[in-house]
Amino acid sequence: MNVANDNAAFPAAASGRGLAAVWLFFTAVSFLVAPLPAVNEPHYLCKARSLADPAWCTDDFFLQSANAHYCFLLLTGSATRVAPLWLVTTLGRIASCGLLACGWIRISAALGLNQRRSYAAALLFAACSLVGSFSGEWVLGGFESKVPAWGLAMLAVAGWLTASIQHNTPHRTLLTAGLCSGLGSSLHPVVGGWLAVCLCAAQLFAGPGGLRHRLRGLLLFAVPALLAALPGLIPAVLFLRGSAAPGIDLSKAGFIQVFWRLRHHLDPTELTAQQWLYALIMLVIIAVGWFRLSPRQRPAARLLLALLAGSLLIAVAGLVIGWHNVPVEQLTDWRWRAALLRFYPFRTFDALLPMCASLLTVLAIGSRWPDGSPAETRGLTILTLVTLLAALAVRPAAPPGYSTAQYAEWRQACEWLRQHTAADALILTPRESFGFKWYAERAEYVCYKDCPQDAAGILEWDRRLWLLHEWTLSSSQDGRYDARDLELLRQRTDCDYILTRILGPFVDQPVWRGREWGIYRVPQGGLGAEP
Known part of the structure; x- marks a missing residue:
């Protein structure tokens, strides 16, 4: 199944000019939507500086607490020794947007989009992200561990799609995809880990060929993914083991984290009607886009939807585990619920929703408008300006709680x-x-x-x-x-x-x-x- 597309060959979307356009656009959105420092940047960057220089703010107990994202903090912390926080953050945003753009352009190419259509999909992705989210997950914004992790995860998705669509691709395509997935897991074990699980499931149940062929592909992907993830997974496992030390009330800590401090991300009963509506609209867009695809486009899109389906199953499991109609304190089983919900079961589905919606929309309507026409150029220009203005419009003038x-x-x-x-x-x-x-x-x-x-x-x-x-x-x-x-x-x-x-x-x-x-x-x- 070699679905190149109705518009252009694989290299078209992966050209340097297309990459530069998406990179510049993602970077512009990042700086327009999130002032420096953004909501989580002091949290991560100060932790990184403390890891590199333990004498800095040495009496701050948060900075002395255990590190869940050791590899990211280690890499970023080394930069804070030679540059101020604002400069490290600025360069981190630009580099992370470069990773996201590279992953985006390669996913688009694997699906058969040329560089103009890939850029159009990037515009729609940013617009969908600005409208809202399902559980508070975002990809375009500030600089923290999940942003480069998502960039590497998208490169992994692109490699897997390419290997699945084009049977004659060498084994190194899957090996490289696994390597990118593992590196993403090293930077952010939850983001990279869940995406790796979804990729493995999609390869096993929706990959091309017979079971033996799918298992071989799974092995080619999973082994380098696991090996590359070890620098981040080993500290994460030690982190979890340290949390289970004798004398520590794990249940109380889980309650505080899941049902109080992070309930807006982890407790499904805290999701607002607006968030549920957002997810429903994204799913409707995805469904409509799927039914409007041509027969030649569907095999590639089916693989992308298999990935989304895996994340949906994880999210549904989170809903089943976390749903409650009475106060949490009255539940007899809240302890194990908190223990499972702390792994963010909704975030992968949340991030993939606007990605899939934008890509399928452009796939569905792309063949119905003239490629490279003046009307297309004007449309992309207007949509770019509108999206950038929208990013500026939702930019907070001050952090929450401040005028x-x-x-x-x-x-x-x-x-x-x-x-x-x-x-x-x-x-x-x-x-x-x-x-x-x-x-x-x-x-x-x-x-x-x-x-x-x-x-x-x-x-x-x-x-x-x-x-x-x-x-x-x-x-x-x-x-x-x-x-x-x-x-x-x-x-x-x-x-x-x-x-x-x-x-x-x-x-x-x-x-x-x-x-x-x-x-x-x-x-x-x-x-x-x-x-």
Whole structure:
């Protein structure tokens, strides 16, 4: 089955010009939709810097917690030793978008799309991604471990599609696909691991030829995938074993992670009607696209849908495991549910939905418009501008919990702490703290955003949040925060400063004051603050 296409041969979409166009477009979307730093970039980049330089923010307990994405942090951390965080992040975004573009252009070529149609599909993919998601998964945005992992996973998909469609391809095509899949798993074990499972299942049940041929292809893919994944899988296994150390309440940690901190990703009952509608619309688009394909296009598209079907089965399993109609605490089996849901059963399906919808749409309608016509060029230009404007329109002016003015002053407060406090100072920051270590380069006592992923770290994170909650309630009972309250905070947390816009009033004067934010010194022995 050699489905080249109704438009162009395989090399067309894989040309350098087509790759450059998709790369430039993905990069533009990334920087337009997500300001620097984006929502998860301080979380990952600061962790990476801490791994490379343990003396940096050494008292920050999140930075000292176990690392779930060791290979990514190791590679990125080495870059932070020679370049500032903003530059590492910028280059990381560009490089990751390059991987995504390379994977995209090769998948398109394997499906029979020429470079113009591949670019059109990339536009639709970005547009679908901007509209929403099923479980909060995204691919185009900031720089974190899952983005290059998705790029490598897409290269693996492209290699598998090529080997399945063109029988005369050498074995190295599947071997290379397995290598890319394994490298993706090393960077992000969950993203790469689930995609590898879907690829193996698709090869076994939907691959070309008889069972013996499919098993041979499965072996050619799976062996290099497993070997290349070992640098990331071994630390991940050790990470999981460390979470199961004696004396650690795994059940409580699982509850906190799955049904509280990450419930918007992991608990299916938390998915909104808008998210369900998004998934339904994507599936309808995929179904309509499939039925409008020509007979020559369907064999290749069937392989792509087999991959989506594998991710759908995983997502359905997650729905069955996680669905509940009563509060989680009333379930007798919530412990094993939490243990399974922590592996993100919805994310692969969520990411593949807009990919498959956009590719099948262009496959279905591509043969019905003239290739390279002025009308096509105008249409692609208009769609590019509309998509980029949409990316800019959904770009947040400030992180969640901040107005634009509050965020600007927050950065000023962080800069003051960076310049006027000791490098080993420990700061009590507010619940909405964002990018504090990125800007201030000082340790935080606890940060709601920076929740560790190991059981011990999750429990300590939870303990610190409750400690601060109790201290706040106790200190505010008399209507002011006095020396005794600060002394108690020092004894319990060893914090040196408080950065706040809500707590107070304090008896002592702040060492720095803005319109919204104030910085208060926590003295030793309950003495007054330094002016």
